[in-house]
Amino acid sequence: MKFKTFFWFVAPSVFMMLLFIAAPLISVLIQSFQITQPVMQQIEVETCTPGFLTQTCTTEVKTVPVIDEATGRAQTTTEWVGFQSYRNVLQMDKVWSALGSGNWGKILQIDFWKALRFTLMFTLVTLPLVVGVGLMIALAVNNAAKALRGPVIFISLLPFIITPVIGSLSIYWLFVGDGILTATLERWLDRDIAMFGQAWTIELLMYFYRVWHVAPFAFVIFYAGLQTVNMDTLESAIIDGANRFERLRYVIVPHLMPLIIFIALIHLMDCYRVFDEIIGFRSQAHVISLQWLTFDFLTPDDAGNRAISRAAASAMLTMVGIVILLILPLRRTWRDHKGGAH
Amino acid sequence: MYLKKLALAGAVSLLGTTAFAACSYENDVPLKSLTAGFEAWKAVTDAMAECGNFQAELDQEFRTKQPAAFEANPSLYHIGGVSNGTVTPLLNAGTIRPLDDLVAKYGQDLSPNQLIRVDGKIMAVAMMVNTQHLMYRSDILADLGIDTPTTWDEVFAAADKIKEAGVVDHAIGATMKSGWNLAQEFVNMYPGFGGAFFNADNTAAVNSDAGMKALETMKKTLDYTDPEVLVSDSTYVQQQFQQGKIAMANLWASRAGAMNDENESQVVGKVSMAAAPIAMDGGAPATTLWWDGIVIATNITDEEADAAFRLAMEGLDSEMVTANNEAAIWLVNGYQPGPLAEGAVATATANPAPPAYPSTTQMGLLHTALGNELPAFLTGDRDGAATLAAVEEAYTTSAKEAGVLK
Numbered sequence: 001m002k003f004k005t006f007f008w009f010v011a012p013s014v015f016m017m018l019l020f021i022a023a024p025l026i027s028v029l030i031q032s033f034q035i036t037q038p039v040m041q042q043i044e045v046e047t048c049t050p051g052f053l054t055q056t057c058t059t060e061v062k063t064v065p066v067i068d069e070a071t072g073r074a075q076t077t078t079e080w081v082g083f084q085s086y087r088n089v090l091q092m093d094k095v096w097s098a099l100g101s102g103n104w105g106k107i108l109q110i111d112f113w114k115a116l117r118f119t120l121m122f123t124l125v126t127l128p129l130v131v132g133v134g135l136m137i138a139l140a141v142n143n144a145a146k147a148l149r150g151p152v153i154f155i156s157l158l159p160f161i162i163t164p165v166i167g168s169l170s171i172y173w174l175f176v177g178d179g180i181l182t183a184t185l186e187r188w189l190d191r192d193i194a195m196f197g198q199a200w201t202i203e204l205l206m207y208f209y210r211v212w213h214v215a216p217f218a219f220v221i222f223y224a225g226l227q228t229v230n231m232d233t234l235e236s237a238i239i240d241g242a243n244r245f246e247r248l249r250y251v252i253v254p255h256l257m258p259l260i261i262f263i264a265l266i267h268l269m270d271c272y273r274v275f276d277e278i279i280g281f282r283s284q285a286h287v288i289s290l291q292w293l294t295f296d297f298l299t300p301d302d303a304g305n306r307a308i309s310r311a312a313a314s315a316m317l318t319m320v321g322i323v324i325l326l327i328l329p330l331r332r333t334w335r336d337h338k339g340g341a342h
Numbered sequence: 343m344y345l346k347k348l349a350l351a352g353a354v355s356l357l358g359t360t361a362f363a364a365c366s367y368e369n370d371v372p373l374k375s376l377t378a379g380f381e382a383w384k385a386v387t388d389a390m391a392e393c394g395n396f397q398a399e400l401d402q403e404f405r406t407k408q409p410a411a412f413e414a415n416p417s418l419y420h421i422g423g424v425s426n427g428t429v430t431p432l433l434n435a436g437t438i439r440p441l442d443d444l445v446a447k448y449g450q451d452l453s454p455n456q457l458i459r460v461d462g463k464i465m466a467v468a469m470m471v472n473t474q475h476l477m478y479r480s481d482i483l484a485d486l487g488i489d490t491p492t493t494w495d496e497v498f499a500a501a502d503k504i505k506e507a508g509v510v511d512h513a514i515g516a517t518m519k520s521g522w523n524l525a526q527e528f529v530n531m532y533p534g535f536g537g538a539f540f541n542a543d544n545t546a547a548v549n550s551d552a553g554m555k556a557l558e559t560m561k562k563t564l565d566y567t568d569p570e571v572l573v574s575d576s577t578y579v580q581q582q583f584q585q586g587k588i589a590m591a592n593l594w595a596s597r598a599g600a601m602n603d604e605n606e607s608q609v610v611g612k613v614s615m616a617a618a619p620i621a622m623d624g625g626a627p628a629t630t631l632w633w634d635g636i637v638i639a640t641n642i643t644d645e646e647a648d649a650a651f652r653l654a655m656e657g658l659d660s661e662m663v664t665a666n667n668e669a670a671i672w673l674v675n676g677y678q679p680g681p682l683a684e685g686a687v688a689t690a691t692a693n694p695a696p697p698a699y700p701s702t703t704q705m706g707l708l709h710t711a712l713g714n715e716l717p718a719f720l721t722g723d724r725d726g727a728a729t730l731a732a733v734e735e736a737y738t739t740s741a742k743e744a745g746v747l748k
Contacts, residue, residue, distance in 0.1 A: 285524075286717070303430040303705060
């Protein structure tokens, strides 16, 4: 393709990526090194609040922002603070002291590290499960009678179609205190079950939900891949006396390897941003994720404060985490790519 | 359930148009409001809508939308529904206007008690009070021969007996969903033990003896609640009551009406209200007082503000209150406190009286810090002293960022 044609072909997409991905990313990066705060003043204010019959008035010194006469908005100052927001998020001083005293559990009481622990574990535990379950469904469908394939594909795709937050809410409603499934199990086992009462059951439900939700994606990709397996190789493997497992191990999996890497890449990126499960399961007391942490920093409280700088820092740290996770599979793809070029 | 409510709301508003002669005038200025979504706001905005040209947005997430929406010029809404917790950012940013002129013009029916004055200027008009108070199953307590608990110790003693009798799934319900709700439980309990939230220099003061006692009382509650209490918000506790699963809870007065809603509740007439239990001898009931009311945006024309306030007064008139007497503890003239209001009235008139929830920037920050740090204590991951230290540390970090601490 001529360079000019190529340029005009990709230009709109490059422009969109610069506008909607690169520019916000740079702005977040800058914000993570800045703190913008209103100029505060202390004034004495008399506030009256209604009781049931009469009012009570109190006079107290309040800290309130200075309003700019010209614009009618609160005056703000913006300062460069270096890595202050990162330090506030990471709290390394506490981490070192916890490491020093040998009390490692204390690290997990810091929000960021608590979130990182769960996010990493969630990503790494669900990855093999998604690949495995996806492959199993694909093999099952591939071996099913032709008449059955349509309906089986349809049903196994259903979880993937559901909006993630709706899916997690459904699981929550099924398993919460008096949910249908919990109530049934309770009647059957004759004991009280509280799936959302402790961290490990919530985490189990989260793993289960994510695998249930994403496995169909892996299945579709693998199923397409299975259609291109070289029949001659398979037949010669059968003639050589390879059993089912050996055929899978030595013929099918190597053939699907690029697809497995592809699914791993997508899954790592998606999972590291785990968020819907936290909101849907209301698990903040027990389990939080990095993306939720950023969201929490950004959510204004009743007085309208939000921690924008820390949110920016935590978002940048999340991105760094994803990049580190992706290095391994990307290196492999790169090697394969170079190998193929020779 | 939701459909039923919708249908009911529809029926009520239809009734409204015929039964009480709708609106006394025709509103010709297009107006919009953003308020919370609970029962009382439905009643008020329905009454306002009768005058025409009015669009109400009822949204429980209003608190996150309101500051930005009112800061726009022109403001996206003319009328806002606020509470003493959520009025802070609007006051701070100057996006709500003083109402003295408008009160003089249209506010003849308002009682002085309703006028929220900040520094002498009327900034909001309150319509109802709200507080968390003790709601209990009077039938169960009578069966077991338990007097109405007035202190937390008595609540726990009663809970022991109820637990032993095994008449309900869980003796106590609590709004302890991690985050805002859980923090509010602490904000209720802590002044009950005589604690002050801040020092004079804006630093947090919760790491104190009163703080430890408040935490211990909260933890003790867990012995009697649902093990999943850290996901239960007000609606969840209300439903637990309605389905006969709990016997006592320190729950919002605005939820009392739902106990006698025959469409939802299996315990109609069996839930009574009493003052919030006190935490220590001679202390105030361990709760905070809240008000809900309306504000008018700054960034709108004076004509719009005039029309908006007139409309709001129409929504807050005694006709509306008579038609929706049980929906809230109204401050509006014409309200007849019924049995559902007993608890709230007893709480508000107790001596010493519980404090009003402080509407300050610092309180917002501390509330968030509490909501994030308390769960670790209740799940047993961290002890009380370390938790309170962590709360203060989290508050300090965010207060420095917000500019209230140097």
